Amino acid sequence: MEQVLIVSGAPKEGQEAARLLQGQGYERLLLISGGNQARRKLAEADFDLVLVCPPLADENPFTFAASVAETYDAGVLLLTEWETEENLAADMADSGVFVVPKAYGDQFFLQALRLAQAYGRRWHNLKRENRLLQQKIQDIRLINRAKLVLIQYLGMTETQAHRYIEKQAMDLRQPRQKVAKDILRTYEKE
Numbered sequence: 401m402e403q404v405l406i407v408s409g410a411p412k413e414g415q416e417a418a419r420l421l422q423g424q425g426y427e428r429l430l431l432i433s434g435g436n437q438a439r440r441k442l443a444e445a446d447f448d449l450v451l452v453c454p455p456l457a458d459e460n461p462f463t464f465a466a467s468v469a470e471t472y473d474a475g476v477l478l479l480t481e482w483e484t485e486e487n488l489a490a491d492m493a494d495s496g497v498f499v500v501p502k503a504y505g506d507q508f509f510l511q512a513l514r515l516a517q518a519y520g521r522r523w524h525n526l527k528r529e530n531r532l533l534q535q536k537i538q539d540i541r542l543i544n545r546a547k548l549v550l551i552q553y554l555g556m557t558e559t560q561a562h563r564y565i566e567k568q569a570m571d572l573r574q575p576r577q578k579v580a581k582d583i584l585r586t587y588e589k590e
Contacts, residue, residue: 402517403428403446405474407438407464408453417451417479420506421513434458438468447474449517454480462488466495473527475520477513496523539577546580549587 404426408414414431421429430447432438434457442450450468454461461478469476476497480488492499496519500512543565550561568579 402426402448404430404449404451405438405441405447406431406451406453407433407435407456407461408451409433409455409457410453413453413479417453420509421451424510424513435461435464438464442468442472442474447472448520449513450474450476451513452476452478454478462492465497466492469496473520473524475516475518475523477516479509542584543576543580546583549583553587 404421406414406417406421406429408417408431411433414433418429418431430441432441436458438450441447450465450472452461452465452468456464465476465478468474478488478492478497478499479502480499481502488499498512498516498519500509502509546565547558547561550556550564551558556564565576565579565583568574569576572579
């Protein structure tokens, strides 16, 4: 079930948004009035969507929405007045914030909500994939450093060093990264 954080300094606006979301089956809703309190909640728990309904009690809603979109994996949806929407949408799009004018009605709001959620999920998956790739790169660098140490100190060829690390990992039933760390600990003095 999707968890939604509604940030609104106007209780009526926030409650109306919560009512719409509940009507669509969203049960895990948290309504907060200010940006500082919202940031604390975002740090404590993962939210799938952050809905910003200006005004906020303690800061500029546009700055807050952009900050949340850049910092957290959640989709961010910003409700605005009709007059501000056209200029604001282009600026906020660069930050990954969906801007929805209140004048369009409930159906448009719900469609924008789904788009923001899809964007949030996609962004989360890309960040997770990026972390996995970064870890693989670090592992490869570590193993290559261990190979170089074996070549330098034991006179092995690159193929022999690779085979040695692979065999040690199999024999000891340890990951190659652990074997590489042990080799570096043994031969490198820092």
